[in-house]
Amino acid sequence: RTRRRGGEAAMRVVVGIKRVIDYAAKIRVKPDGSGVDTANVKMSMNPFCEIAVEEAVRLKEKGLAKEVIAVSMGPQASQDTIRTALAMGADRGVHVLTDAKLQPLSIAKLFKSIVQREDPKIVLLGKQAIDDDCNQTGQMLAAIMDWSQGTFASQVAVADCQERVSVTREVDGGLETLSLKLPAVITTDLRLNEPRYATLPNIMKAKKKKIEKLTPEELGVDVSSQIEVLSVREPQARVGGKVLESVDELVDKLKNEAGVL
């Protein structure tokens, strides 16, 4: 096993990134109910994926990782998201090109093929994508690789021996710390780090970095879905209420109108 000697970095880190509708954009459900309208809407890297890229780049800066590989799966436009990751500091990219609607289980299987090719010690993913809000892919990848999992991470610390990693997780009751055997899948939560902005010089440098193109067929993965989306609709809108004049009025309304006191 390679040991870290005087700054010699050993491991490869794979980061998964997804292109989603920007978190600040207002979404519109298509009138035919077939889905959410993504035409002419601002797209960005999923915020949790940004945090994952940032954490991976920090591992490199700490001398713990020798190479960071940014991986995205989707249509041609996913390349833009990979370029952003490269501008943030990832070394090279892998784009699994497909127009198929991918679900977490298929994505996990695609990741498995890539992990087997790249041999990383850590795979970093965002805990959930803000479009489907699934929060499944990381756990699934860990299962099919028979690796440990550290989900909803708010702190990651690789042990000196580089055979274990300590992950602090945000859970319902507060914080929980686990010690995981490497290799591991770690999914990032909000407070793990604050991602850097890609600077213009780094964006220019990123254009020279390589992005390998693959397809699900080349990776031998069947991406057909076990779940069919029948329809998408907007929830019942909440009718806004009134702005009151005084605390007295509020207490009165809560007691006598809303009946909650």
Added chain:
Amino acid sequence: GLKVRVAQATGAERRSGKELTKVGSSGGEMWSRTLLKSLRGARQSSQQSGERSLGTLCIVEAKDGAGGLDSASKATLACAQKHLPKPFVALVASDAKGASEEAAGEIASLAGVETVLHGVSDKEGANGLLAEPLSQVVAALVGKLEPTHVVTGSNTFGKNLLPRVAALLDSAPITDVVQVVDESTFVRPIYAGNALSTVKFVGKGPLLLSVRTTAFGSEALETAQGAGAEVASVGAEEVAAGAAAEALSEWVGEEKSESERPQLDAARVVVSGGRALKSKENFEMLEKLADQLGGALGASRAAVDAGMCSNDLQVGQTGKVVAPELYLAIGISGAIQHLAGMKDSKTIVAINKDPEAPIFKVADYGLVGDLFKIIPELAEKLPSQK
């Protein structure tokens, strides 16, 4: 106060072969003869027809000191009782034997339950709840019982566990369900709850799902007529299925907020603070208000990020989803991601000095002004609920 717990035993001690020996009543180790017989009979006929026999497997988490079933567990059982195929078997996963047995006893009295299984692990601390070994045990149990459905709650325990189980079974799960249309069709929120997606499972099964507490938690659980269900230990074979995975991870410690207040996801009233509180000391001002109303404390992401309170108070798209009778949003602007966690509250009150804050669009009642003046006045004029 903050309670910190750290692992005492060494890894070697915990993983010794001793852990797998079950200590229990005479009927504990083995499946009861009656249950085995009926399952075998059902399975024989189902194997002929190619269909599965048992209805639903419910996975329930029982934590030490929780004092009974938590709201996620109740929502899981309510969903199984009202909407999923019967009979159901409940599996209790726990970090303490006492909590495990207490929960098992409670579940055994419910209608529709055939058996309650517990004792997945007698390990100290939360090693009994780790996803790597537990998912293997569940997968083995699914192989033995052949349920058509597997259900758990959509809290951090269920979110961490269920997708891992699903991948082991090569079955795509449906998570964070808010409505059951029929046994293969469900509704789940997407885009921070700004859209609802109706999905149908078309795989070969089993169908794994997790349910949102606020969507099923209010449905009362039906008690069984007559004798309760059988309570038994999980079989040695299933427990052994998790043994190899125990080497993958180890519980080291936790930082939990200890409070006399009701649990955030089950409270009738939530007093929630945002960025405008400015400091931890100011945030503590809300504690008095919460206590006066007999409610729980909540927070926006901004407040947690700023260190005003602990992460378990965060309400929102990626935090807790709550639907109390009364939600007081104090100094919270009302970003989409926060609304995702509280817009199903019965009555929403917003207190903010910015009249343009988006929170006023969803609030039933609003007060525009300085919260540092309004909150003390409110505390003075509110009748004490305690």
